[in-house]
Amino acid sequence: MTTETREILRVSDLRTYFPVRSHGLIRRVIGQVKAVDGVSFSVGSAETLGLVGESGSGKTTVARSVLMLVRPTSGQIVIDGQEITHLSSKALMPMRRKAQMIFQDPYNALNPRHTVGGIIGAPYRIQGIEPPGGVRAAVQALMERVGLNPEHYNRYPNEFSGGQRQRIGIARAVALRPKLIVCDEPVSALDVSIQAQIINLLRDLQHEFGLSYLFVAHDLAVVRQISHRVAVMYLGHLMEMAPRETIYAAPLHPYTHSLLSAVPIPDPKLQKGRSRIVLEGDLPSPINPPSGCVFRTRCFQAQERCSVEVPPLIEVAPGHHVACHFPVATLPAGVGTARAMPETQPGVPVRRPQPASGQVSSAQLDCLPADGRPDFTRLRPRVRVGRSL
Amino acid sequence: MTTPGRPAEHPFLEIKDLGVAFPTEDGLVRAVEGVSLSIERGRTLAIVGESGSGKSVTAQAIMGLIDRKIATVTGEIWLDGQELIGLPADDLQALRGAQVAMIFQDPMSSLHPFYRVGDQITEAINAHRSIRAKAARAMALEMLRRVGIPAPERRIDDYPHQLSGGMRQRVMIAMALINAPKMLIADEPTTALDVTVQAQILELITSLQDEFGITVIMITHDLGIVADVADDVAVMYGGRIVEVAPTGVLYAQPEMPYTLGLLSSIPRMDRELSVRLEPIPGNPPSPIHLPLGCVFQPRCMYSDRVAGGACLSVRPDLLATAAGHLVRCHLPAEERRQISQGVLNVLAGGS
Ligand SMILES: Nc1ncnc2c1ncn2[C@@H]1O[C@H](COP(=O)(O)OP(=O)(O)OP(=O)(O)O)[C@@H](O)[C@H]1O
Ligand SMILES: Nc1ncnc2c1ncn2[C@@H]1O[C@H](COP(=O)(O)OP(=O)(O)O)[C@@H](O)[C@H]1O
Ligand code: SF4
Ligand code: SF4
Ligand SMILES: [Mg+2]
Ligand SMILES: [Mg+2]
Numbered sequence: 150m151t152t153e154t155r156e157i158l159r160v161s162d163l164r165t166y167f168p169v170r171s172h173g174l175i176r177r178v179i180g181q182v183k184a185v186d187g188v189s190f191s192v193g194s195a196e197t198l199g200l201v202g203e204s205g206s207g208k209t210t211v212a213r214s215v216l217m218l219v220r221p222t223s224g225q226i227v228i229d230g231q232e233i234t235h236l237s238s239k240a241l242m243p244m245r246r247k248a249q250m251i252f253q254d255p256y257n258a259l260n261p262r263h264t265v266g267g268i269i270g271a272p273y274r275i276q277g278i279e280p281p282g283g284v285r286a287a288v289q290a291l292m293e294r295v296g297l298n299p300e301h302y303n304r305y306p307n308e309f310s311g312g313q314r315q316r317i318g319i320a321r322a323v324a325l326r327p328k329l330i331v332c333d334e335p336v337s338a339l340d341v342s343i344q345a346q347i348i349n350l351l352r353d354l355q356h357e358f359g360l361s362y363l364f365v366a367h368d369l370a371v372v373r374q375i376s377h378r379v380a381v382m383y384l385g386h387l388m389e390m391a392p393r394e395t396i397y398a399a400p401l402h403p404y405t406h407s408l409l410s411a412v413p414i415p416d417p418k419l420q421k422g423r424s425r426i427v428l429e430g431d432l433p434s435p436i437n438p439p440s441g442c443v444f445r446t447r448c449f450q451a452q453e454r455c456s457v458e459v460p461p462l463i464e465v466a467p468g469h470h471v472a473c474h475f476p477v478a479t480l481p482a483g484v485g486t487a488r489a490m491p492e493t494q495p496g497v498p499v500r501r502p503q504p505a506s507g508q509v510s511s512a513q514l515d516c517l518p519a520d521g522r523p524d525f526t527r528l529r530p531r532v533r534v535g536r537s538l
Numbered sequence: 539m540t541t542p543g544r545p546a547e548h549p550f551l552e553i554k555d556l557g558v559a560f561p562t563e564d565g566l567v568r569a570v571e572g573v574s575l576s577i578e579r580g581r582t583l584a585i586v587g588e589s590g591s592g593k594s595v596t597a598q599a600i601m602g603l604i605d606r607k608i609a610t611v612t613g614e615i616w617l618d619g620q621e622l623i624g625l626p627a628d629d630l631q632a633l634r635g636a637q638v639a640m641i642f643q644d645p646m647s648s649l650h651p652f653y654r655v656g657d658q659i660t661e662a663i664n665a666h667r668s669i670r671a672k673a674a675r676a677m678a679l680e681m682l683r684r685v686g687i688p689a690p691e692r693r694i695d696d697y698p699h700q701l702s703g704g705m706r707q708r709v710m711i712a713m714a715l716i717n718a719p720k721m722l723i724a725d726e727p728t729t730a731l732d733v734t735v736q737a738q739i740l741e742l743i744t745s746l747q748d749e750f751g752i753t754v755i756m757i758t759h760d761l762g763i764v765a766d767v768a769d770d771v772a773v774m775y776g777g778r779i780v781e782v783a784p785t786g787v788l789y790a791q792p793e794m795p796y797t798l799g800l801l802s803s804i805p806r807m808d809r810e811l812s813v814r815l816e817p818i819p820g821n822p823p824s825p826i827h828l829p830l831g832c833v834f835q836p837r838c839m840y841s842d843r844v845a846g847g848a849c850l851s852v853r854p855d856l857l858a859t860a861a862g863h864l865v866r867c868h869l870p871a872e873e874r875r876q877i878s879q880g881v882l883n884v885l886a887g888g889s
Binding site: 203204310312313340341342343344345346348349367368369370371373374393397407408409410411412413414415416417418419420421425427428430431432 | 588589688702703704705732733734735736737738740741759760761762763764765766768785786789790799800801802803804805806807808811814815816817818819821822
């Protein structure tokens, strides 16, 4: 995507906090979950921005905030030139023509008591629009387009498989020819053969209708397949954002490196003997996030400065934004990336090496202390090369 | 890998013609049919397939977990020379944990929400031998440390809900391994986890396997995980095994059209972006209304190449095409290999 493409979505300094209440009768607010804490990005016309990150990093909250399905705490959201965060629910109605959503769970996203025809036609009725030729004809044309049998107009969702239900959700989302579709994990619940059908359908629809997608997913290979640019999120913050090629071939953020190295490549010649950066422990609590860089409790690069200074998201090259004091350009050979793998013969089962010393890797799998405070003596570079060669 | 020098005279696990069917209101669910498999001691076999293909039912049958009141189980399962099907419930109970242990996608299917994790592990020890409470607790503590629980002496008295998903998975693994089983069946152990935690758990399973030399069955739908951990792979579709091969062979010389379809469907980070995903058309079959011939026929692009419409009417057998490589397909082997090389070339970015 070139920079001159028109912006369909701009999100500036978005913060979405959820109150944490005490148990008991009074249910006082005792804290806040900073689900999204200062996130900015834009999506161009006919462009796909992939948003990746671990569970709980705030992806869904970004997605829902963008469509005002949850009210942001602060920040601006501009859709096709219009700022929407100050709009009332009623004033948001026209915006819903321009921006739609596709959900992860194809089972719960559709009302089981409505027919497929009713579900896909709902946006016309809600917006009071009569498409040329009538709703039924328009809906059946949509069904045909997304690969459903138009004769199934009067059937109910429970008569359809997961993949077919996702097609119903897609037909409903494109009915009003929106400019932007926010997709929250649209293929995560589907089997691989069906996943590929839906990914291809979304790509074809993008070309046909000039759609922009904000595509939320945790599967990095899926995101690579569909996105023009990719943003990596961690604990409510953007860690890195760059054109797809850059994110996958030349990432700079330690977290992006860790994520990429953790995805197993479906090719034993490449995967066996590849090493990964084993991230320690779990995501810290977003109620009480680490000071400084939120990733520092699990970062193999972390240093003193990371605990005191929040790294700002800086544009280090055109379109390449990184939030890190000590970005990593190269990793040891064989670690992380999908390239530079040792050759093994196909068909010869590879024996895993015994751990070098008496040490087993459970020691290296140590999580952080329960209080989440880092132990700087332990936070040495922890790139594991144990399983290579 | 600690394979004993003495070659075993029989495979560690051998399954012959396993069938599991559930009578239901809608009709007979033929979840698994004609499944035959064998695994040598100390190896890792992956069972890969889409949801509903029969992976979990196969695993439950091996564990003796299928309720004979709601299902019929046929065939033979030999574990280290002992036939399991038809074994009395008490004997099966004794085997579970001590011989074979299982871990699941959802750790809460093994953990009780109301008991401390340490007590649950010591109870698992007591189920198989009687030792003093203090010694049992020490064993539990040691195992929690082994599976990478930080500060286990602080965690041993936690309830499951106080632990993160990844830690619960580790506790479940600790419980599965506490009686030093000879075989571990892992049913999608990382499907619900993030890739970063998945990486931790896969490292853990492989390192524990290196340490204890256990035989592993890894059930997954992720061909990346298969490539990472498995020595051999069995591909399941429609309740049967459609291809078995050493892992390297399955990816380099697959022969069954369904396997080819899977490999063409998955997005890969190491592949040229110009390569379009080629999904398998249609949906998996219903286990109640299975196709009459090859169960993959309704989705297969090559069935019209088989003479006499055999794919529509005759069930293909699982036959050897090379040593250790079995394929269930009517196409002549020569033609299968030709098709396969063509598909793999396209995937490699050629034409
Ligand atoms: N309504 C809510 N009330 C309180 N906390 C919430 C609410 N919705 C989300 N959160 C919290 O906000 C954080 C971000 O959640 P979110 O669902 O956006 O993550 P996600 O990246 O989409 O994760 P996943 O990959 O699991 O879908 C989490 O800590 C979550 O528990
Ligand atoms: N208790 C049961 N009653 C009826 N059908 C069942 C039962 N358990 C499993 N099945 C069916 O058997 C088939 C195989 O299931 P399963 O082994 O769980 O698949 P998977 O490969 O996803 O693990 C599915 O069609 C499933 O619906
Ligand atoms: S090096 Fe420091 S700033 Fe950069 S990701 Fe690690 S902890 Fe954060
Ligand atoms: S037997 Fe026929 S339908 Fe089945 S996989 Fe082979 S060619 Fe396709
Ligand atoms: Mg989410
Ligand atoms: Mg299953």
